[in-house]
Amino acid sequence: MAPAPLLSCLLLAGLAHGIRGPVEAQVPGPQPMELKEAFMLFQIQYNRSYSDPAEYAHRLDIFARNLDRAQQLQEEDLGTAEFGVTPFSDLTEEEFGQVYGHEKSPGRAPNVSRKAGPEGWWESRPSSCDWRKATNVIKPVREQNSCRCCWAIAAAGNIEALWTIKSRQSVELSVQELIDCGRCGNGCNGGFVWEAYLTVLNRSGLAREKEYPFQGNFKAERCQATYKKVAWIQDFFMLPENEQKIAQHLATEGPITVTINMKLLQQYQKGVIKATLESCDPNHVDHTVQLVGFGKDKLEARMSAEAPQNGTQAGRPRSISYWILKNSWGSRWGEKGYFRMHRGSNTCGITKYPFTARVDRPSKKRPVSCPP
Secondary structure: OOOHHHHHHHHHHHHHOOOOOOOOOOOOOOOOHHHHHHHHHHHHHOOOOOOOHHHHHHHHHHHHHHHHHHHHHHHHOOOOOEEOOOOOOOOOHHHHHHHHOOOOOOOOOOOOOEOOOOOOHHHHOOOOEEHHHOOOOOOOOOEOOOOOOHHHHHHHHHHHHHHHHOOOOOOOEOHHHHHHHOOOOOHHHOOOHHHHHHHHHHOOOEOEOOOOOOOOOOOOOOOOOOOOOOEOOOEEEEOOOOHHHHHHHHHHOOOEEEEEOOHHHHOEEEOEEOOOOOOOOOOOOOEEEEEEEEEEEEOOOOOOOOOOOOOOOOOOOOEEEEEEEEOOEOOOOOEOOEEEEEOOOOHHHOOOOOEEEEOOOOOOOOOOOOOO
8 A cells, every 4th residue: 555645745746736638548659757656556545447548547636636636626625634645536526426425415305203302401512522432332434335325334334333323332324124125215326314224114124234244235135034133223313403402412312314415535545524605516415324423623823913812813714613424435535434524614514414313211112104
C-alpha cells in the first residue's frame, strides 16, 4: 500500500501545476508526471487495474477531473473538511451515484409521526456525545462494496446499538437477511431505511451476522427462514426535523439513522463538512448512514491586523459544531470509515429523515405493511 503522505504530496504538487483537461487515449505525448505518479499510487493503494490502454486513459482522465473537483470543493467548503483522493477517484459522479446511492430519492417517508419528548427536554443536552466510546455499542465499519444496501446496514447498526444500550447482549446482526427477505426493498438494487425496519417487524427479528453472512447478492438467493432471531424491535419512528432535538435523543437514547445528500462524500478525506446549498442540496437525499455522536472543534486562529485585541477572529467563529456519522464504505474511506458534518445548518439534508427503531420490553406484535 502506498504511504498516504507521499500520495498527498504528489496530489498537491499536481494541483499546484494546474492538472486539467482530458487525457487523450493512446495518443503519445508528455503528461504531467505528478498526475501519472499520483494515479499509479492510487492504483496501488486501492488495487485498481484496467482492461486495456483505452480504459486506463479514460480512468486517468476521470481521476484528473476529480482532482480538480476536490480542489474546487476545498475552496468552497465553509468548515474544516479536506477533499482529495479517495477510493472513488476513478469514478464519474454518475457512476458513483449509481453504485453507492439509493435507487432513487424517496418521494416521502411512510405515514409515521415525528416523535419527540416534552417541550424543553433538550435544554440539558450535553456538549458532546460519542457512542463509539461505549463498550460494544458501535460495531466495526461495514463495507457494502457494489451492493446498494446502505439502508440495510444503517438499520442493522441502529438496532445493534440500541440492543446493547438497553442492557441486552451485544450482537452483530445480519444485513443479508434484510436484503434477501424484505418485501419492500429491492435488495442490492437499493431501498430505504424504513423498509428495513418493516422487514424486522414482519420477521419478528434478525439473525446473527455470522449465521446469515453478508454476500452482497442482488436478491438472487432465496430468503433463509431457519435461523434463530437474536434481536428484535417493537416499532420505529421518525424524529423531529430539529437538530437540537435530534442531538438530545442521540445522547439519551442512542444512535439513529439519517439519510443525506452524499454528493460531497466522493472526494471527502477528513474534517468537518459545512456545505453551501448549491454544493449540497438538502432536499435531495440519496444515502443512509448511522448518526453516532456530536461534538465541537476549536478552529485555528487566523488573526488579521484588524482583529480586535480580545482575540476574536475576523469574520470567522472560534469553533465548529459537528455530527459524527458512520458510513458503510469500509475503514479505508474518510476518517477510518466515519465522517463529520456541520451541526446547526441542516448540512446535506441531515434532518430530512432521522429514523430510529424502538427497542423496549417485548410487546404484542402488530401487523405492518409496506408504505405506499
